[in-house]
Amino acid sequence: MDALVPEPVVMGVVNVTPDSFSDGGEWLDPAAAIAHGRALVAQGAAILDVGGESTRPGAEPVSEAEELRRVLPVLDGLAGAGVRLSIDTSKAAVAAAAIDAGATLVNDVTALRGDPAMAALVAERGCDVCLMHMLGEPRTMQRDPRYGDVVDDVRRFLAERLKQAVAQGIARERVWLDPGIGFGKTIDHNLELLRRLDEIVALGRPVVVGTSRKSFLGTITGGREPGERLAGTIATNVLALTRGASVFRVHDVAEARDALLVAAATLRGRWLAPTTTSTTTTSTRTSTKTRASRRS
Numbered sequence: 698m699d700a701l702v703p704e705p706v707v708m709g710v711v712n713v714t715p716d717s718f719s720d721g722g723e724w725l726d727p728a729a730a731i732a733h734g735r736a737l738v739a740q741g742a743a744i745l746d747v748g749g750e751s752t753r754p755g756a757e758p759v760s761e762a763e764e765l766r767r768v769l770p771v772l773d774g775l776a777g778a779g780v781r782l783s784i785d786t787s788k789a790a791v792a793a794a795a796i797d798a799g800a801t802l803v804n805d806v807t808a809l810r811g812d813p814a815m816a817a818l819v820a821e822r823g824c825d826v827c828l829m830h831m832l833g834e835p836r837t838m839q840r841d842p843r844y845g846d847v848v849d850d851v852r853r854f855l856a857e858r859l860k861q862a863v864a865q866g867i868a869r870e871r872v873w874l875d876p877g878i879g880f881g882k883t884i885d886h887n888l889e890l891l892r893r894l895d896e897i898v899a900l901g902r903p904v905v906v907g908t909s910r911k912s913f914l915g916t917i918t919g920g921r922e923p924g925e926r927l928a929g930t931i932a933t934n935v936l937a938l939t940r941g942a943s944v945f946r947v948h949d950v951a952e953a954r955d956a957l958l959v960a961a962a963t964l965r966g967r968w969l970a971p972t973t974t975s976t977t978t979t980s981t982r983t984s985t986k987t988r989a990s991r992r993s
């Protein structure tokens with residue numbers, strides 16, 4: 698099995714929001730967001746995930762017009778940057794405009810439940826879609842989340858959403874799955890999902906993991922702020938790789954990419970020339986500003 702470990706795909710996060718839990722407000726200006734996206738490409742991102750609405754615990758929804766206003770100039774500015782573009786949205790109108798601007802992946806944290814028009818749009822436009830598990834909705838999801846067996850429950854949910862997507866005309870090969878780390882989960886739920894991620898991978902579709910800077914990493918390490926959670930992010934990404942995850946959604950692309958390439962080469966027992974290039978060093982970059990986290 699180890700001989701088959703593919704090159705990990707690193708998805709860099711471009712949050713065009715005032716209130717994201719780790720970098721809110723840093724890239725709200727379109728020019729800053731475009732420059733940030735280009736920097737992530739230089740660091741080796743294969744995908745840029747552009748989002749205009751925070752999904753942190755307690756976040757208030759954003760209107761369609763505002764979300765479009767935030768993400769469209771950034772997608773336009775990043776088209777031609779040499780990587781795939783993903784739109785992190787649960788609104789079909791935002792996804793449609795993003796696809797027109799060059800996005801080829803819809804990252805929908807509601808797994809096509811947020812907007813009744815989303816499944817038909819994805820089917821018609823033939824793009825890839827990431828279906829993520831979330832218990833409840835961002836405003837309330839961290840209020841005492843409960844499961845029978847968290848891994849069984851999340852696996853069943855994702856299998857059902859995959860079935861529904863296919864029933865609505867989306868090709869099975871276009872669907873990626875994500876356990877939704879931090880979305881209606883306690884620390885123990887997150888850890889159990891990561892420990893038994895192979896059970897989600899067994900559904901037979903690419904698995905995306907998003908642990909980057911999330912607050913369970915801060916809590917486990919004794920109260921680290923979001924900008925101090927890179928080591929925890931890398932540890933969880935490498936472990937997720939060993940359980941078969943293939944796409945890693947991160948804020949700190951250069952470091953995650955290097956760790957994942959070395960871990961994948963080690964699992965395989967041989968290295969492959971990387972298909973993404975990284976032209977930045979990881980040792981001289983300044984750390985991102987820290988901010989109190991509200992995500993578990």
Ligand code: HH2
Nearest residue numbers: 712717718751752753804829875878907
């Ligand atoms: N996590 C966040 C947002 N989108 N999409 C997927 N597929 N998986 C994730 O784990 C995931 C996601 C939250 O992180 P971030 O975008 O940095 O924060 P915010 O939602 O506050 O903007």
